[in-house]
Amino acid sequence: MIIGVTTYDLFWSFHVGQTFDGSGYNYPMYWSVARRDQLELNTNNHLEGTIDVGEHLRAWASAGLDLGYLYDVKFGIEAYNSNGSAKLISMDTHMDMATEELFDKYKVHEPYEWHDPLPAGKDGRIIKVDFETENDKVGCNSESTAKLTKDAFFSGEQSLNICCGKKGSSAFYYELDPYDLPTSTDGTVARFQTGARIYADKDTSFEVYLYEYNDEEILPQNKTYHIGKRICKAGQWINIRGLFFDFQHDNFRKYSIVFEADSNVDFYIDDFFISSAGSADDMAIQTFDAEKRGDLNGDGTINSFDLVGCRKALLTSTGNYLIDDGGDVNGDFKTNVSDLVLLTKYVLGVSEEIPLTENEAFLLTGDNVFRNTDNNNAFEVSAFRQNDDTVSTIVRRDGTFTAEWNRIADYTCGSFTEYDEYASNYCKDFDINYCADISSTNDIDVFLRGSVQEDNQWIGFEIHECFKWNSYTKSDISKAIDSGKYETVTVNGVEYYMNKEYRAGKISNLYFYRKDDTMKHSDSCFIENKYNLSDFLEECSIYNEEIACVTKIGMYVESYDSNGYADFKELSFT
DSSP: OETTTTTEEEEEEEEEEEEEEOEEEEEEEEEEEEEEEOOTSSSSSOOOOOOOHHHHHHHHTTTTTOOOOOOOOOOOOOOOOOOOOOOOOOOOOOOOOTTTTTTTOOOOOOOSOOOOOOOOOSSSSEEEEEESOOOOOOEOOEEEEEEEESOOOOOOOEEEEEOOOSSSSSSEEEEGGGSSSSSOSSSSOEEEEEEEEEEESSSSEEEEEEEEEEESSSSSOEEEEEEEEEOOOSSOOOOEEEEEEOOOOOOTSSSEEEEEEEESEEEEEEEEEEEEEGGGGGGTTEOOGGGTTTTTTTTOSSSSHHHEEEEEEEEHHHOSSSSOOOOSSSSSSOOOOHHHHHHHHHHHTTTSSSSOSSEEEEEEEEEEEEEEETEEEEEEEEEESSSBTTTTEEEETTTTTEEEEEEEEEEEEEEEEETTTTOOOOOOGGGEEEEEEESSSOOOOEEEEEEEEEETEEOOOOOEEEEEEOGGHHHHHHHHHHTSEEEEETTTTEEEEOOOOOOOTEEEEEEEEEETTTTTTTTTEEEEEEHHHHHHHHSTTTTOOTTEEEEEEEEEEEEEEEEEEEEEEEOOOO
């Protein structure tokens, strides 16, 4: 092929590679190799010329090669098994705008026309869909149907009903015009939040996605980004929010926000929205909005309609979930009778305001790390679930917490404090006090864990207050307990099995397992205890309560392949 005044040979090859995570990728590579004298070795060579990229694209297209669209142009120098140098004296690149329509066959058309971003309302929401009128941007997946209905609604007079077919799942789609949302002004990727009110007749979960696609085959394949997961409780309108996402304003692509039910269920959706979001540090940590307490239906006033909503939330949530803010008015992220009493007094004029809980609470969704600056306490939860409220935790200012998990393979949470190893946090000064309701459908372990430093030696300890092990995870401990291998000690009138681990001839870890464990033959139990840490650690022969200091201490919960909860009403170890 002659391009300009130079003859080129055209080639193509198939490039196969591998990404950092082990997944493969492949794509075709096209080559134009000039027929000219080779560079002379061990001497200086001077090159100059003009490369018309468009002519090479024409040549490849005429040779029947399948082209995409031009993404970037790069000038490069490659050398192999050699020493050498290269000096680029000058280079100029420019585009001839007259050739904009040159490859119309391969041109990617923008699916949306440019326009200024939509303004944010007083509530901070940029996009709001209340389904009072038809909207060509909303719809459903092919396995279901969508229609506006007056049968159920949260605000206004109607909602969108997604009806599932005989096969497949039901899903709500909102087609997102990227021009509707603002770009970041500081060069970072803009962050957004989406949410809605959803009603279903049975408990179900919704996976929320950002779907990226294009109608033209020559663009890269479609992509799906998981935003989060939310539980929808039967019989009440659930406020689904805190779903954060970001995306590049790639105007050649299309985007959809998708709410997909994990079972064949019909549902109603109302008040869908997209708003700007805060920083990543704010993700999945929710505080109670004190200014909106009592306004459960979000209409800006507190009246009898909110009382009706509170009663419904109370009736549908009783006994099913510990963490439920559907009828919460005092900021503890629980729906109970006290919320109804407080709201009733306010609506009837008996009280001038709705008092907030004195023990400020924070709601964590999915995996999280939360640090309480008031008392240097930290809370960590791990379940391999990001922004997923099948794992929810209430952490309170005083260190108590309520943890709840559903269908989790490997769950761990812990409320703990770490201390300066040079501070005088003597073991004899640590009084442990706790009471909690515990439940699990399968393996669970609840224990106090920490470490003690004496001179230059550290001793770890675990005090297991309730545990149930059916699987292989701790079968060796179960066998040792059943065989009587561990010795028995008595602390405050309670018997414990004790196991000592040694390293270099010295005790490195102490383990205690309560003999009268109430969890052994039940799916739920109540535990409580009070003791001084020295009552246990004096069992260690090298321990001296006058000089041994605590470096870390915390209460932990571990569970495997289960649903469950741990509700610590009291917890102190300082």
